[in-house]
Amino acid sequence: MYKKFQYGFLWSAVGQYGTIISLIVINMFLSRLLSPQEYGQVAMITVFITFFQLMTEAGLGPAIIQQKDLKQKDYASLFNISLIFSISLALLFGIFGFAISYFYEDVSYINFSWLLSIAVLFNGMQIVPNAIMLKEQLFKIVNLIKLAVTIISGIVGVFLAFRGFGVYTLIINSMLNASLNFILIMKFSKLKLSKSFDPRPLRKVWNFSKNQFGFNFINYFSRNSDNLLIGKFMSSDALGNYNKSYQLLMYPVTIFGGVITPVLQPILSNYQNDITLIKEVYYKLIKILAFITIPFSVFLMSSAKQIILVMFGDQWQNAICSFSILSATVWIQVISSTAGAIFQARNKTKDLFLTGTLSAIILVTSIVIGVKLGSIETVSICLSLAFFWNFIQSYWFLTHRVLKSDLLEFFKLFITPICSGILMMLGFWFYGHFLDAFFPSMFINLCVRVALFAVVFILIALLFGEYKSLLKLLMKDERKI
Numbered sequence: 001m002y003k004k005f006q007y008g009f010l011w012s013a014v015g016q017y018g019t020i021i022s023l024i025v026i027n028m029f030l031s032r033l034l035s036p037q038e039y040g041q042v043a044m045i046t047v048f049i050t051f052f053q054l055m056t057e058a059g060l061g062p063a064i065i066q067q068k069d070l071k072q073k074d075y076a077s078l079f080n081i082s083l084i085f086s087i088s089l090a091l092l093f094g095i096f097g098f099a100i101s102y103f104y105e106d107v108s109y110i111n112f113s114w115l116l117s118i119a120v121l122f123n124g125m126q127i128v129p130n131a132i133m134l135k136e137q138l139f140k141i142v143n144l145i146k147l148a149v150t151i152i153s154g155i156v157g158v159f160l161a162f163r164g165f166g167v168y169t170l171i172i173n174s175m176l177n178a179s180l181n182f183i184l185i186m187k188f189s190k191l192k193l194s195k196s197f198d199p200r201p202l203r204k205v206w207n208f209s210k211n212q213f214g215f216n217f218i219n220y221f222s223r224n225s226d227n228l229l230i231g232k233f234m235s236s237d238a239l240g241n242y243n244k245s246y247q248l249l250m251y252p253v254t255i256f257g258g259v260i261t262p263v264l265q266p267i268l269s270n271y272q273n274d275i276t277l278i279k280e281v282y283y284k285l286i287k288i289l290a291f292i293t294i295p296f297s298v299f300l301m302s303s304a305k306q307i308i309l310v311m312f313g314d315q316w317q318n319a320i321c322s323f324s325i326l327s328a329t330v331w332i333q334v335i336s337s338t339a340g341a342i343f344q345a346r347n348k349t350k351d352l353f354l355t356g357t358l359s360a361i362i363l364v365t366s367i368v369i370g371v372k373l374g375s376i377e378t379v380s381i382c383l384s385l386a387f388f389w390n391f392i393q394s395y396w397f398l399t400h401r402v403l404k405s406d407l408l409e410f411f412k413l414f415i416t417p418i419c420s421g422i423l424m425m426l427g428f429w430f431y432g433h434f435l436d437a438f439f440p441s442m443f444i445n446l447c448v449r450v451a452l453f454a455v456v457f458i459l460i461a462l463l464f465g466e467y468k469s470l471l472k473l474l475m476k477d478e479r480k481i
Contacts, residue, residue: 014140018147020251024311026154027247031312033161034169036240036319040231048100048113049174052093052120064131076194079128086124090117104231115171122178129189134266138188145184153177218353218360225364226379229371242376244316245323248307249330252300256293256334260285264341272347279403282342283413286335290417293331295424295460299453300327302428306446318376325380329387331417336391339398348402355397359390420460427456 031039060082064070070078097113133142157173165172226246231239264282271277300307304324308316343352366386370379392407399405431452439445 014143014147018143019150020255022147022150022154024251026150026158028311029158030161030169031244031316033158034166036244036315037236038167038240039170039243040236040238040240048096049093049116049120052089052096061127061131061134064128064135072192073194074200075128075132075191077197077199079125079191079193080195080197081199082128083125086121089124090121093117093120112167112171115168116174119174119178122182126178126182126185129185129191132189132191133185137266141188142185145181145188149177149180149184152180218356226367226370226383229367230376230379233371234376238318238376241316241319242322242379244312245308245319245326245376245380248311248319248323249300249326249333252293252296252330253333253337256289260289261338261341264338264345268341268345272345275346275404278342278345279405282338282403283410285338286410287413287417289335289338290331290414291420291461291464293334294414294417294421295453295457297327297330298421298424298428299449300324300330302425302432303446303449306442306449309442310446322376322380325377325384329384331421332387332391336387336394339394342398343402346402351397351401355394358393362386362390362393416464420457420464423460423463424453424456427452 060078064075064078094114094117097110100113101107101109130142153173153176156176157169160169160172227239227243230242268278268281301324304327305320308320308323312319340352343349363383363386366382367379370382373379373382395410396407399407399410428449431449435448436445439448
């Protein structure tokens with residue numbers, strides 16, 4: 001099992017890190033060629049396209065991975081069902097553009113929705129073949145496809161932005177990304193198509209899928225209501241700045257959690273009844289993640305100004321404060337992003353749905369309060385507080401009802417990581433008060449801050465002996481697990 005984890009983490013890291021680096025470089029160009037208002041326009045409609053993509057997925061992907069007795073003919077039937085569903089929802093999304101244009105009082109959203117319906121279609125069609133590849137643990141191919149598609153669509157996007165396509169740059173980018181991803185995944189999944197339309201395979205995955213879909217449905221509203229409400233009650237410019245800060249926040253979440261999460265369920269689902277093994281592996285993983293991400297959150301909070309201005313330019317000044325506030329939750333979002341895979345691996349999607357519902361209520365309430373208070377900064381503060389509370393309640397469910405443990409045992413994993421975060425905070429406090437003025441150039445200042453983070457983190461790892469855990473993650477003999 002450990003050998004599979006090493007293989008999965010390796011190629012997941014190649015795909016995720018390569019994709020993140022590509023996206024950062026692409027966004028550095030696009031953020032200087034496109035305005036916050038144009039980003040805000042796309043963010044407004046992205047709220048709705050995400051919902052339709054959620055509907056097409058319907059929890060089917062994780063359900064296929066979890067169900068071990070599906071045959072090739074079952075996959076073909078499931079693909080045909082998802083194809084019809086995807087076509088129907090893509091057409092519905094195009095028509096829904098009239099409602100979006102009325103909601104935002106802008107007729108341009110009618111054209112946007114018809115174009116983006118193509119992305120809805122192809123994203124829906126790739127669900128079954130992508131799940132097959134993950135189930136067969138073809139992590140190398142899946143991640144190389146993702147990386148190649150990101151680079152190709154990004155290059156096209158930058159070219160279009162230089163040619164003055166404006167907001168359509170981001171829309172065409174989404175369409176190209178979805179279509180290329182489907183074509184390549186379909187080719188390498190070796191899914192055998194047929195005219196079969198047998199509903200029996202759907203019944204096999206339904207119990208798992210319905211709870212997973214319920215969680216995704218609830219999670220959608222909690223994760224997108226901020227964009228929806230800011231876009232409606234503030235402005236596209238405010239939404240552009242908020243969305244940019246949140247988008248940047250998601251990079252480290254993807255860098256850490258995005259490498260681990262896609263690998264956990266496909267491997268641990270083979271041991272779904274061995275609670276002790278799953279708990280042992282997962283707790284070791286959490287301790288390492290916390291040790292890395294808590295100090296990293298401190299770095300992001302302390303360097304928000306330099307990061308935003310160097311990466312995106314002076315026109316994004318209004319995103320700095322929001323990014324700094326939200327950065328305090330990076331470690332929470334990274335760790336929380338792995339929890340769903342454990343619920344899935346233990347076949348506990350009913351509990352996942354329940355905790356997701358509670359989280360959604362708290363998040364949406366906090367966002368409404370933040371919007372009422374009137375700025376993207378107040379939204380960020382309220383949202384951050386909600387993330388802290390949801391972290392506690394969701395891990396109560398995970399520890400008590402899934403891993404047969406308790407919160408006290410879980411929180412003991414964070415003693416050393418919190419101490420490391422405090423030491424990192426002291427390091428950046430000293431730098432900010434005594435050395436920051438010596439580096440007026442934003443780029444040089446950011447480089448120095450990155451070097452400071454690296455040096456302090458290495459010293460902390462040596463001080464607490466955590467470097468041994470980090471090395472074992474890569475070097476440990478699989479026979480010891």
